[in-house]
Amino acid sequence: MFKITNxxxxxxxxxxxDIKAPLIASRVKPGxxxxxxxxxxxxxxxxxxxxxxxxxxxxxxxxxxxxxxxVELGAMTIGEDIFSIIGPLGKPATIDKSGxxxxxxxxxxxxxxxxxxxxxxxxxxxxxxxxGAKSKNTLTLEPQMRISCSRLxxxxxxxxxxxxxxxxxxxxxxxxxxIVRHVYAVGSVEMMQSVCQMTQDxxxxxxxxxxxxxxxxxxxxxxxxxxxxxKVVLACVEGPxxxxxxxxxxxxKTRLATYGMSQSRMGEQDQQDEMTKSxxxxxPGLLGK
Amino acid sequence: xxxxxxxxxxxxxxxxxxxxxxxxxxxxxxxxEGIRCPQCHNSPCAHACPLGIDIPGFIRLIREGxxxxxxxxxxxxxxxxxxxxxxxxxxxxxxxxxxxxxxxIAIRALERYASDHGRPRFASKKTITxxxxxxxxxxxxxxxxVAAAQLAKAGFKVTVHEMMxxxxxxxxxxxxxxxxPKNVLDAEIEEIRSLGVEFKTNFxxxxxxxxxxxxxxxxxxxxxxxxxxxxxxxxxxxADLGGVYYAKEILLTVNTRFEDQYKKNPAPVIGxxxxxxxxxxxxxxxxxxxxxxxxxxxxxxxxxxxDLKVYPDDVEFAREEGLKxxxxxxxLNILAASPSSNLAAGVQCVRMDFADVNGKWDLKPxxxxxxxxxxxxxxxxxxxxxxxxxxxxxxDLKTREDGSLWIDPETSLTSVPHLYAAGDAVxxxxxxxxxxxxxxxxxxxxxxxxx
Numbered sequence: 204m205f206k207i208t209n210x211x212x213x214x215x216x217x218x219x220x221d222i223k224a225p226l227i228a229s230r231v232k233p234g235x236x237x238x239x240x241x242x243x244x245x246x247x248x249x250x251x252x253x254x255x256x257x258x259x260x261x262x263x264x265x266x267x268x269x270x271x272x273x274v275e276l277g278a279m280t281i282g283e284d285i286f287s288i289i290g291p292l293g294k295p296a297t298i299d300k301s302g303x304x305x306x307x308x309x310x311x312x313x314x315x316x317x318x319x320x321x322x323x324x325x326x327x328x329x330x331x332x333x334x335g336a337k338s339k340n341t342l343t344l345e346p347q348m349r350i351s352c353s354r355l356x357x358x359x360x361x362x363x364x365x366x367x368x369x370x371x372x373x374x375x376x377x378x379x380x381x382i383v384r385h386v387y388a389v390g391s392v393e394m395m396q397s398v399c400q401m402t403q404d405x406x407x408x409x410x411x412x413x414x415x416x417x418x419x420x421x422x423x424x425x426x427x428x429x430x431x432x433x434k435v436v437l438a439c440v441e442g443p444x445x446x447x448x449x450x451x452x453x454x455x456k457t458r459l460a461t462y463g464m465s466q467s468r469m470g471e472q473d474q475q476d477e478m479t480k481s482x483x484x485x486x487p488g489l490l491g492k
Numbered sequence: 493x494x495x496x497x498x499x500x501x502x503x504x505x506x507x508x509x510x511x512x513x514x515x516x517x518x519x520x521x522x523x524x525e526g527i528r529c530p531q532c533h534n535s536p537c538a539h540a541c542p543l544g545i546d547i548p549g550f551i552r553l554i555r556e557g558x559x560x561x562x563x564x565x566x567x568x569x570x571x572x573x574x575x576x577x578x579x580x581x582x583x584x585x586x587x588x589x590x591x592x593x594x595x596x597i598a599i600r601a602l603e604r605y606a607s608d609h610g611r612p613r614f615a616s617k618k619t620i621t622x623x624x625x626x627x628x629x630x631x632x633x634x635x636x637x638v639a640a641a642q643l644a645k646a647g648f649k650v651t652v653h654e655m656m657x658x659x660x661x662x663x664x665x666x667x668x669x670x671x672x673p674k675n676v677l678d679a680e681i682e683e684i685r686s687l688g689v690e691f692k693t694n695f696x697x698x699x700x701x702x703x704x705x706x707x708x709x710x711x712x713x714x715x716x717x718x719x720x721x722x723x724x725x726x727x728x729x730x731a732d733l734g735g736v737y738y739a740k741e742i743l744l745t746v747n748t749r750f751e752d753q754y755k756k757n758p759a760p761v762i763g764x765x766x767x768x769x770x771x772x773x774x775x776x777x778x779x780x781x782x783x784x785x786x787x788x789x790x791x792x793x794x795x796x797x798x799d800l801k802v803y804p805d806d807v808e809f810a811r812e813e814g815l816k817x818x819x820x821x822x823x824l825n826i827l828a829a830s831p832s833s834n835l836a837a838g839v840q841c842v843r844m845d846f847a848d849v850n851g852k853w854d855l856k857p858x859x860x861x862x863x864x865x866x867x868x869x870x871x872x873x874x875x876x877x878x879x880x881x882x883x884x885x886x887x888d889l890k891t892r893e894d895g896s897l898w899i900d901p902e903t904s905l906t907s908v909p910h911l912y913a914a915g916d917a918v919x920x921x922x923x924x925x926x927x928x929x930x931x932x933x934x935x936x937x938x939x940x941x942x943x
Binding site: 226240243244245246247286287288289290291292418419421422423424425426428430435437440441454457458460461462 | 655656657693694695696720721722723725732733734735737738740741744745748749750753759760834835876879881
């Protein structure tokens with residue numbers, strides 16, 4: 204049992220929970236995730252640890268209410284207990300000093316990139332953060348990102364705050380002015396794909412964070428299989444951070460669509476493309492019996 | 493006299509619930525079954541048992557009506573009798589002298605009867621001399637539980653580290669309720685807890701926990717019983733289509749979630765027609781889970797029905813429940829609904845038959861015998877393997893070719909000092925009783941080495 208110590212509503216449908224979990228807080232590294240079961244007898248849910256405070260024994264989740272489980276988690280109040288948190292799982296990101304590093308995130312992907320930004324800045328890199336959001340009121344974690352990045356660029360699609368445009372367009376600007384060593388990208392599949400295309404011909408190493416459907420997170424259920432370098436691997440064991448130039452994004456899109464998940468699950472909620480629509484059409488037929 | 497048959501739930505009722513199939517054992521029939529035992533003086537059953545239970549001894553006590561005495565006799569060698577009495581593959585029954593006519597003594601049922609009815613009414617006082625040494629066990633599966641019980645009885649302070657929120661490992665998350673009820677498992681774990689074993693749940697020995705940290709915390713020995721914790725991916729064409737799942741995903745969700753909620757909304761989504769590919773207990777469990785959800789299920793395997801690696805009664809039960817068997821059938825690929833679709837619609841199979849291949853009797857595909865099994869959901873009950881990747885234990889462990897851990901057969905010690913291994917992680921067969929036997933052996937090796 205893990206007690207919720209604090210709760211905050213950050214934006215529309217985006218919530219922040221602080222949870223007492225001393226063992227995980229002292230061991231989690233940037234890029235790793237945990238599996239949670241909200242109540243006994245419930246489903247499993249992978250969740251990124253946005254912040255960890257080992258001194259207070261506390262971890263922070265930032266998530267968007269996009270399906271039944273996250274809505275249930277979002278409805279919990281301070282003092283309630285989460286049934287189970289298992290972690291840390293997955294491979295941590297490799298943090299070393301290399302120069303200018305761009306960290307790109309859209310939507311709630313910001314929560315996943317925040318610990319990586321912090322660690323990279325602490326290692327002595329110049330971290331340029333780029334956050335993409337639909338409009339000002341869906342923007343999250345701006346103050347935390349300002350502290351953990353050397354420079355922060357905010358791009359909103361409707362131009363209600365700071366710059367107008369897509370996050371990947373901002374990356375193009377930076378690539379033309381600075382010598383970038385690494386790029387980290389978290390968010391919608393389209394964004395990660397366009398970032399990888401941009402960096403491929405320049406030879407910049409790009410790390411993408413994949414979030415396929417996960418049932419266990421420990422490498423024995425096989426629901427999170429993705430194709431990297433022509434081989435099928437499990438994202439929970441080998442990832443979730445992968446070299447973006449080797450990931451087969453078409454295969455990843457198919458896997459996301461087969462589980463009926465929105466392609467930009469961590470991004471904006473109402474973005475739906477045709478593949479996802481076809482699956483939602485198909486599922487009622489399946490459930491009919 | 494013929495073999496004893498337990499009272500079972502009627503088929504029409506049991507395909508709609510997840511409760512245990514066998515509803516009870518009348519005392520008279522169990523005594524009769526005990527009387528049928530000829531008490532062979534060389535006792536082949538006791539020699540066949542990996543745990544070395546004195547089988548003729550406890551049957552003698554049941555025959556006299558002393559089920560409590562029988563239970564304590566079993567407990568001398570076996571720490572989880574109620575579990576063995578339900579899910580053991582029963583090598584003892586295969587070696588029984590009556591097995592030729594399929595009339596072997598129902599030893600498994602007798603063990604279950606003893607463990608269910610012989611439980612003492614009051615807590616018994618156990619005196620254990622403490623040695624003051626600490627041992628860590630990683631994983632609370634059958635091997636881990638048995639090793640913990642053995643070590644605790646020898647006076648060690650045992651701490652079991654379990655990654656999942658509830659204890660039991662493969663017993664809880666790999667076997668559905670209708671084969672092993674969760675309350676039986678809980679009762680057995682409580683029995684082990686009463687020996688003074690400490691359990692730590694939600695403790696993932698993951699990427700950031702090093703083996704040295706355990707030694708630093710004052711543990712004299714660490715026993716790894718991680719089981720077959722990883723999946724060996726199949727290279728069947730079409731395995732990445734929607735609706736294709738691996739068996740563990742189904743078993744994990746059915747065992748984690750409450751029954752009524754699972755029936756209403758089985759996630760992952762299971763279509764009206766299901767094909768299960770595999771020949772193991774996991775395959776049969778998945779198939780019977782889907783039958784209980786009212787689906788039309790076909791089991792595809794490339795052996796004969798007699799060669800299925802399951803307890804014979806389970807095949808019989810599954811057939812009664814409406815499972816279709818496609819024996820001697822090899823799956824070739826999984827077909828999509830249409831070329832542009834990413835959802836499975838069927839499995840293309842080919843019949844196999846015994847043929848003379850270079851003077852050897854072997855299976856060969858029958859020419860032009862291809863057919864399609866229609867299925868919206870395909871479950872792959874593939875082989876499981878041990879992998880240290882999800883653990884990354886910080887220790888350079890020697891492994892065998894198939895990924896399982898290398899251990900010294902005498903001492904159960906891995907290539908790292910103070911680090912022992914047991915259970916499915918080292919045993920080639922994945923049966924509960926073999927894992928328990930290896931856990932017991934490792935515990936005895938630790939007792940010898942640490943004391």
